[in-house]
Amino acid sequence: MEIDVITLFPTMFEGVLNESILKIAQEKGRLQVRLHQLRDYSNDPHHKVDDRPYGGGPGMVIKPEPVFAALRDVEGRHPSIAKGRRLILSPQGRVLNDEFAQELSQEENLLLLCGRYEGFDERVHQGLDLEEVSVGDYVLSGGELAAMVVIDAVTRLLPGVLGNDQSIASESFHEGRLDFPQYTRPFDFEGRRVPDVLLSGNHERIRHWRENEAFRKTYEKRRDLVDFDSGGERNSEPTV
Ligand code: ADE
Secondary structure, three states: OEEEEEEOOHHHHHHHHOOHHHHHHHHOOOOEEEEEEHHHHOOOOOOOOEEOOOOOOOOOEEOHHHHHHHHHHHHHHOHHHHHOEEEEEEEEEEEOOHHHHHHHHOOOEEEEEOOOOOOEOHHHHHHOOOEEEEOOOOOOOOHHHHHHHHHHHHHOOOOOOOOOOHHHHHOOOHHHOOOOOOOOOOOEEOOEEOOHHHHOOOHHHHHHHHHHHHHHHHHHHOHHHOOOOOOOOOOOOOOO
16 A cells, blocks of 8 residues: 655654554555655745644634645655545544544555644635545544544555454454453463463354454443444353
């Protein structure tokens, strides 16, 4: 996947992109991220990209010219962007969840536009075909952290990125339920012991225990994720 990010703070991405899974994904050639400085597209002698809002009020608004210029230039240099999706990070957008991340992970290209200040001039929204994406119902100081959340959530779903693709199938939110509890050594930690079933060697019993625990956790912590009362694979309360 190729991801182009247009931002006023490209250096914010460096630490995140150069560690752990995101670093490995780039080394494996599964992910390429190109960072573009919005300020470079300003036609102002001082590289200003914002101005005061018409009608008054606090804060500054990002001007349309640098955003249009950045998009046109980046798309001109990387025509494959046209095949993918163009997203703008905003608390007003569709909230990212596992299903949305899965959907985005099918794309070959993503373009992410990060905002700051009081937002973009409305003509950015009117003139550019951008999908708004939010990472939750709270306001961040800008779109950069949200863009990194999108990049991380999507990259780990790309084939071949995680060592074992099965780990996606067993983790939280996959099929709308939380992950089952995991244990490792020691067997006894300060009097808390690993459940006997996990040492039984009986794979069918282990599978059944894990499935039940996953449903129990989902039922206790995030009942909103699964409609336990109607349809679905399971319509009874978990056995506790
Ligand atoms: N920019 C500011 N807050 C945001 C949010 N919650 N999601 C995406 N972008 C944002």
